[in-house]
Amino acid sequence: MTMTTTTTLDRAQNGGVNEHEDAVDPAAKPTRRRFSNDFKDRIVDEYDNAENSEARGALLRREGLYTSHISEWRHQRARRDQPATSSKDRRLRSAEQAELDRLRKKNAKLESELERTKLALEITGKAHALLELLSESADIDPKYKQ
Numbered sequence: 001m002t003m004t005t006t007t008t009l010d011r012a013q014n015g016g017v018n019e020h021e022d023a024v025d026p027a028a029k030p031t032r033r034r035f036s037n038d039f040k041d042r043i044v045d046e047y048d049n050a051e052n053s054e055a056r057g058a059l060l061r062r063e064g065l066y067t068s069h070i071s072e073w074r075h076q077r078a079r080r081d082q083p084a085t086s087s088k089d090r091r092l093r094s095a096e097q098a099e100l101d102r103l104r105k106k107n108a109k110l111e112s113e114l115e116r117t118k119l120a121l122e123i124t125g126k127a128h129a130l131l132e133l134l135s136e137s138a139d140i141d142p143k144y145k146q
Contacts, residue, residue, distance in 0.1 A: 037080070040073040 043063060047070050050056040060066065 035073075037076075041077060044070055044073050044077065 043059070043065065047056055047059055050059060060070075
């Protein structure tokens with residue numbers, strides 16, 4: 001089809017840019033796909049029950065999905081199946097957990113200090129025994145007796 005300048009100008013003035021009025025706007029904002037929990041569970045079950053990797057790949061291609069969808073949906077299902085805890089329980093548990101962590105840290109510090117003290121006492125005892133031996137041998141040494 002040959003387009004003349006008059007038809008181009010005419011179309012520009014009329015506001016029609018597309019040749020086909022029902023064409024899809026390429027600048028339209030894409031929408032994120034949303035999947036229901038039932039759909040996710042059905043697909044994960046079907047994926048897990050597939051005999052081999054070819055059947056799994058065919059399922060993913062048919063539904064337009066990726067393996068990352070499957071793994072994420074498994075995690076979501078596991079979280080859904082866990083019993084819910086109230087926010088008050090979480091707060092109390094975290095406060096108790098903080099106190100427990102603080103006490104464990106303090107206990108480790110005290111145990112380390114105790115080990116250092118034991119080592120220092122052991123070294124002091126050995127030094128005392130060595131000095132005692134030296135002083136006894138100095139008293140008996142005939143060189144220094146007169």
